[in-house]
Amino acid sequence: MSTIKDIAKEAGVSIATVSIVLNRKGRERKISLETQARIHQIAQQLNYVPNQSAKKLRSAPKDSYAIAFYWATDFRINYLARITLGIQKEIMQQNKLVHLTVVPYEVDQLQKQMETTQSEFFNGIIIANMSDKDMEYLNSCSIPCPVVLFNRESDKYSSVTMDNYEIGCNVARHFLKKGIHTAGVLTHDTTFPIMRMWMKGFLDTFAVAGYPIPSESILLCNTSSSSAIDVTKKLYAAKRLPRAMFCESDVLAHGMLYACHQLGIAIPEDVEIFTIGINMAEFNDYAIPSLSRIDIPMGKIGEQCLHLLVSLIENKKKNPAVVYLPGTKIIGQSSPEE
Numbered sequence: 643m644s645t646i647k648d649i650a651k652e653a654g655v656s657i658a659t660v661s662i663v664l665n666r667k668g669r670e671r672k673i674s675l676e677t678q679a680r681i682h683q684i685a686q687q688l689n690y691v692p693n694q695s696a697k698k699l700r701s702a703p704k705d706s707y708a709i710a711f712y713w714a715t716d717f718r719i720n721y722l723a724r725i726t727l728g729i730q731k732e733i734m735q736q737n738k739l740v741h742l743t744v745v746p747y748e749v750d751q752l753q754k755q756m757e758t759t760q761s762e763f764f765n766g767i768i769i770a771n772m773s774d775k776d777m778e779y780l781n782s783c784s785i786p787c788p789v790v791l792f793n794r795e796s797d798k799y800s801s802v803t804m805d806n807y808e809i810g811c812n813v814a815r816h817f818l819k820k821g822i823h824t825a826g827v828l829t830h831d832t833t834f835p836i837m838r839m840w841m842k843g844f845l846d847t848f849a850v851a852g853y854p855i856p857s858e859s860i861l862l863c864n865t866s867s868s869s870a871i872d873v874t875k876k877l878y879a880a881k882r883l884p885r886a887m888f889c890e891s892d893v894l895a896h897g898m899l900y901a902c903h904q905l906g907i908a909i910p911e912d913v914e915i916f917t918i919g920i921n922m923a924e925f926n927d928y929a930i931p932s933l934s935r936i937d938i939p940m941g942k943i944g945e946q947c948l949h950l951l952v953s954l955i956e957n958k959k960k961n962p963a964v965v966y967l968p969g970t971k972i973i974g975q976s977s978p979e980e
Contacts, residue, residue, distance in 0.1 A: 644685075644688035644689060644690045645690075646661055646664065646690070647758075648688055648690075649681060649690060652688070653680050653681050653684050655677065655681070658784050658785070658786045659673060659677070659681070660681055661763075661786065662786070663677070663678050664681070664682075664685065664690075706740075706741075707738065707739070707740050707741065707765040707766060707952065708743070708763070708764050708765050709741065709742050709743070709764060709765065709767070709768065709948070709951065710743050710745050710766075710767045711726075711729065711742060711743065711744050711745065711767075711769075711770070712745045712746075712747055712755070712756070712770065713725075713745070713746060713770050714746075714747060714748070714749045714770065714771035714772075715746045715747065715748055715749075716748075716749055716771070719746075720893075720921065721921065721940055722744075723922070724920075724921075724940035724941050724944075725770070725940045725941065725943065725944035726744070726944065727941050727944070728940065728941030728942055728943065728944030728945035728948075729742060729945065729947065730742075731941070732944075732945040732946075732948040732949050733948060735949075736948075740948070743764075749771065749773050750773050751776075752769070752772060752779055752780070753776070753779040753783070756785075764787055765788075765955050766787050766788045766951040766952070766954065767788070767789045767790070767951075768789075768790050768792060768944075768947045768951060769789060769790075769791055770791075770792035771792070772791070772794055773834075773835070774835065777794070777796070777835075780796070780799065781798055787955075788951055788954035788961060790802060790947045790950050790951045792943060792944070792947055793806070793836060793938075793943055794835065794836070795964065796962065798962060799961070799962055800950055800951075800954060800959070800962045800963040800964065801965070802943050802946040802950060802964075802965045803943075803965070804938070804943075804966065804968070804969060805966065806836050806840055806843070807842060808843060809839075809840055809843060809918070809936050809969055810840040810842060810843025810844035810845075810846075810847070810888075811843040811844070811846070811847045812843075812936060812971065813840075813843075813844055813936060814843070814844045814846075814847035816916060816934075816977065817886045817888075817977075818847070818848070818851050818853070819980060820914075820979075820980050822885050822886045822914065823851075823853040823885075824853075824884045824886070825855060825859070825884050825886040825887065825888060826855065826860065826861060826877075826884040826886075826887050827841055827844060827855070827859065827860045827861065827887070827888045828861050828863060828873065828888070828889045828894045828895075828898065829841060829861070829862060829863065829890040829894075830862075830863060830890060830891060830893075830894065837890050840890055840918065841890065845860075859884055861873050863894055863897075865893065866897070867893055867894065867897030867900065868897060869894075870889070870893075870894040870895075870896075870897025870898050870901070871897045871901040871904075874898045874905075875901055875904075875905065878901075878905050883912075883913055884913070885913060885914065886913065886915070886916065886977065887913060887915050887916075888917070889915060889916070889917040890917070891918055891920055892917045892918065892919055892920055892921050892925065892933060892935065894917070895915055895917035895926075895929075895933050895935075895976075896925075896929060896933075898915055899915065899929060899930070899931070909976050910976055910977055914934075914977040915933065915934070915976040915977060916935065916976070916977045917933050917934070917935045917936075918935060918936055918938060919933070919935035919936065919937035919938060920938050920940065923937065926974065927974070929974075929976075931974065932974030932975045933974045933976050934972065934975075934976050934977035934978070935971075935972050935974070936969040936970070936971055936972075937969060937971075937972050938969055939967055939969065939970065943967060946965050946967065950963060950965055
């Protein structure tokens with residue numbers, strides 16, 4: 643069965659243009675009569691049959707919205723529960739019917755997924771975990787409905803985000819205030835934009851204070867706790883374990899806690915650990931020792947994304963609109979205050 647993607651490819655136009663023309667809005671959107679005629683002719687040649695589900699969405703009653711939530715299928719899938727709880731909370735606060743569809747996509751493959759799912763049939767879209775390549779695609783394309791980015795800033799799209807650079811600065815200040823000048827970073831992947839900002843803020847703050855962190859103290863793990871265990875053991879064996887470690891996710895922090903327990907390393911006496919809280923609070927509050935962290939308000943970000951998106955759909959806000967949320971500093975046993 644032919645799709646509007648096939649028509650767009652044959653006509654040499656965007657999927658959005660085909661959708662506008664087939665929905666009889668070409669004149670309204672000032673698409674040339676020649677282009678409209680070509681699209682209709684190709685649709686007829688390809689025996690195109692309109693998507694009935696999409697037609698149903700377009701004819702839905704007022705105050706009934708179809709929302710897509712794009713989420714990358716990597717290690718961050720573990721954090722989806724906190725976010726969807728926030729989105730669900732906001733949906734229940736809205737005095738309207740909201741259909742939420744979670745759409746998985748592979749990192750760097752957002753374009754492929756959005757075109758496959760014919761995203762123009764949604765009233766609005768929330769997108770999370772974009773890579774640099776995914777952002778390049780978003781900045782180059784035209785999406786025919788409001789879009790809100792999850793914890794990522796953009797000049798083109800609205801977003802609910804955080805000052806991620808400042809988060810890294812705050813972790814560094816916590817250590818420096820305690821007189822700790824020898825620290826390291828345990829990170830998943832330096833290509834993740836948000837983690838880059840956390841690390842940059844952390845490293846810049848140490849450098850400005852006169853204690854630059856050497857590159858060999860920035861340790862790259864994969865996305866598992868077991869990788870953090872291996873790195874910690876290697877540091878200990880090489881006698882290179884710093885006085886404090888900034889773990890850029892609580893997954894890594896739990897791995898380091900386990901390794902230190904096995905090796906007999908006392909926390910916080912021998913090494914202090916500070917992390918970013920992404921999982922449910924209980925995972926970090928009931929660790930032994932409990933983890934000090936900047937907690938990312940995943941649920942609140944999700945809640946505000948849905949709220950902002952509905953406001954954009956209803957033209958109550960102008961695009962691009964940005965909502966900033968703060969992180970919460972939670973002091974546990976792994977790195978107490980002075």
